[in-house]
Amino acid sequence: MTSNLLKIGFIGGGKMAQAMAKGFISAGLAKGETMISSCHPSDLASAKAFKELGAESLFENVPVVKKSDVIIVSVKPSVVPIALGDIKKAADVKADKLFLSIAMGVTIKQLEQFLPSESRVVRVMPNTPALVRSGTSVFVTGSRATEKDAETTKKLLQAVGTCEQVPEGLLDAITALSGSGPAYIYVLIEALADGGVKMGLPRDLAYRLASQTVLGAAQMVRDTNTHPGVLKDDVTSPAGSTAAGLHFLEQKGFRAAVIGAIEAATQRCREVAQSDPTK
Numbered sequence: 001m002t003s004n005l006l007k008i009g010f011i012g013g014g015k016m017a018q019a020m021a022k023g024f025i026s027a028g029l030a031k032g033e034t035m036i037s038s039c040h041p042s043d044l045a046s047a048k049a050f051k052e053l054g055a056e057s058l059f060e061n062v063p064v065v066k067k068s069d070v071i072i073v074s075v076k077p078s079v080v081p082i083a084l085g086d087i088k089k090a091a092d093v094k095a096d097k098l099f100l101s102i103a104m105g106v107t108i109k110q111l112e113q114f115l116p117s118e119s120r121v122v123r124v125m126p127n128t129p130a131l132v133r134s135g136t137s138v139f140v141t142g143s144r145a146t147e148k149d150a151e152t153t154k155k156l157l158q159a160v161g162t163c164e165q166v167p168e169g170l171l172d173a174i175t176a177l178s179g180s181g182p183a184y185i186y187v188l189i190e191a192l193a194d195g196g197v198k199m200g201l202p203r204d205l206a207y208r209l210a211s212q213t214v215l216g217a218a219q220m221v222r223d224t225n226t227h228p229g230v231l232k233d234d235v236t237s238p239a240g241s242t243a244a245g246l247h248f249l250e251q252k253g254f255r256a257a258v259i260g261a262i263e264a265a266t267q268r269c270r271e272v273a274q275s276d277p278t279k
């Protein structure tokens, strides 16, 4: 049965859209045939990826809006005014629909200006682990979004991970932390495995151990309600190997580098938010 599933459209069918679409399918919230996407005509890889899911894949945005109940705006920030402009310009489109924008740095105010006045807007910041239903998402409702829209947003995003409502003022820092965060963790996993390989471990074993260690440590923080500093102390035996490893990390400025990364990424979001994407 597909008749009572929401018809979900993606304006922009790239990496994040594909992660969400695959997560929705594995959550049973969508089927290939209940989704539709658009992408740039040069982007044959995204078109192919959506077709392989069984979804319709187009190079035009207006039909995506016409055929969907919920539209996920998943183009780069600089493309948002162009893509939403296509919808505003179209005389024959009923845009009294829910638009979830995942674009970094594009504010609710800007989104509401780019879309027809009847459109309802929610701004979401997801991350790619939505693909395996371990995503982290937050959302902010726009001025015309209803309680039901907030419920629909939560239903979609909780099916692929966690989802909470936040004030818009936090979104840039959240983008820097959980939106971009998987990339930092992948670098950490690569570095852990590289270290293991340097010290003689086979590469595949090193990746399995590194990824499971990150997963286990994250679950400890999330599920034991214990401060990460206490959990770190539990690992650090007197005169042991962990103390030696931690000392090296502190000498190299590991903690300061991570804090600096979040600050730099937040700053980049603010630059995008402050720029006028129509210019």
Ligand SMILES: NC(=O)C1=CN([C@@H]2O[C@H](COP(=O)(O)OP(=O)(O)OC[C@H]3O[C@@H](n4cnc5c(N)ncnc54)[C@H](O)[C@@H]3O)[C@@H](O)[C@H]2O)C=CC1
Pocket (backbone or CB within 6 Å): 011, 012, 013, 014, 015, 016, 017, 038, 039, 040, 041, 043, 046, 061, 074, 075, 076, 077, 079, 082, 083, 102, 103, 104, 125, 126, 127, 128, 179, 180
């Ligand atoms: N990749 C990630 O982990 C996350 C990305 N985001 C946001 O998602 C958005 C997309 O990011 P990615 O998926 O990484 O980028 P991407 O480059 O993989 O995807 C962009 C898509 O937009 C399409 N596109 C370009 N021009 C278009 C147009 N005029 N009309 C319709 N589609 C058009 C491209 O063909 C492509 O499919 C960005 O705004 C980003 O800030 C948010 C959270 C996480």
Ligand SMILES: O=C(O)[C@@H]1CCC=N1
Pocket (backbone or CB within 6 Å): 104, 175, 179, 180
């Ligand atoms: O790198 C970016 O701009 C996007 C936003 C968060 C993750 N990817």
